Amino acid sequence: MSLQHRALGQTGIQVSCVGLGTVKIGRNQEVKYPEDFSLPQDGEVQALLAQAKDLGINLLDTAPAYGSSEQRLGRLLSERDSWVLCTKVGEEFTVGKSHYDFSAEHTQYSVERSLRDLNTDYLDIVLVHSDGRDSQIIESTDCLETLGKLKDRGLIKAIGMSTKTVEGGIKALDLLDLVMVTYNPSTREEEAVIDYAYQQNKGVLIKKALNSGHDCVDEKSAADKMKFALARDGVSSVIVGTINPQHLAENVKAALS
Numbered sequence: 001m002s003l004q005h006r007a008l009g010q011t012g013i014q015v016s017c018v019g020l021g022t023v024k025i026g027r028n029q030e031v032k033y034p035e036d037f038s039l040p041q042d043g044e045v046q047a048l049l050a051q052a053k054d055l056g057i058n059l060l061d062t063a064p065a066y067g068s069s070e071q072r073l074g075r076l077l078s079e080r081d082s083w084v085l086c087t088k089v090g091e092e093f094t095v096g097k098s099h100y101d102f103s104a105e106h107t108q109y110s111v112e113r114s115l116r117d118l119n120t121d122y123l124d125i126v127l128v129h130s131d132g133r134d135s136q137i138i139e140s141t142d143c144l145e146t147l148g149k150l151k152d153r154g155l156i157k158a159i160g161m162s163t164k165t166v167e168g169g170i171k172a173l174d175l176l177d178l179v180m181v182t183y184n185p186s187t188r189e190e191e192a193v194i195d196y197a198y199q200q201n202k203g204v205l206i207k208k209a210l211n212s213g214h215d216c217v218d219e220k221s222a223a224d225k226m227k228f229a230l231a232r233d234g235v236s237s238v239i240v241g242t243i244n245p246q247h248l249a250e251n252v253k254a255a256l257s
Helices: 042-054 069-076 104-117 134-140 143-152 166-175 191-200 219-230 245-256
Strands: 005-007 014-016 018-021 059-061 084-089 091-094 097-100 123-129 156-162 178-182 203-207 237-241
Touching: 014 018, 018 042, 018 245, 042 069, 042 245, 059 237, 069 104, 084 104, 104 123, 104 143, 123 143, 123 178, 134 143, 134 156, 134 166, 143 156, 156 166, 156 203, 166 178, 166 191, 178 191, 191 203, 219 237, 219 245, 237 245
Parallel strands: 018 059, 018 237, 059 084, 084 123, 123 156, 156 178, 178 203, 203 237
Antiparallel strands: 005 014, 091 097
């Protein structure tokens, strides 16, 4: 049995129903995980990527705010066309703090930097990395318009938004190809966004399905949360950030059960 690949809305992109989040390969400051960790060595990252590919994962989630994640992927990833690369614009993490810039100038700069750092001439998915003011970003900045122009130039295949509000998620779906939302048994507010995406045939990526590891007291509880997220109509993929090979294998096993 192989890991299911699902349509990402109407984009023409097929994504593995489990995606690998890569914040932990590039940043260990100011992160919301229950335990501290050290950044993995290059050989460990390469082994994790090889394992992910062997398990049927093709979706990698990164961002400029994930420290050195993009640069490391660009250096260590082989067979670029075998992967769906999802990155973001809007959030920057410098000197231990996040700050946000959704201007046209910064959006274009961020995309061009991601192309360079990831060592690629196109990005499969670019999401707006919201600071929580979803509607204001959509209505009062040039970010979405700029991403649309870059998509028209062929630099991006699909654009979306990592949202934090129901109102913002629905507005984003009216304008973009996909959203990324938080969804787990204890955080179900954005269920309405997933349902709306399903009705509109738009893509949905799930973040924090395991609540950043805080609720996962054992393998069964993690598996139950994976199955919970994947069972919702409209969900394209669940992004799980890990550098632990055992956890990665367990997440895929849960998706297969």
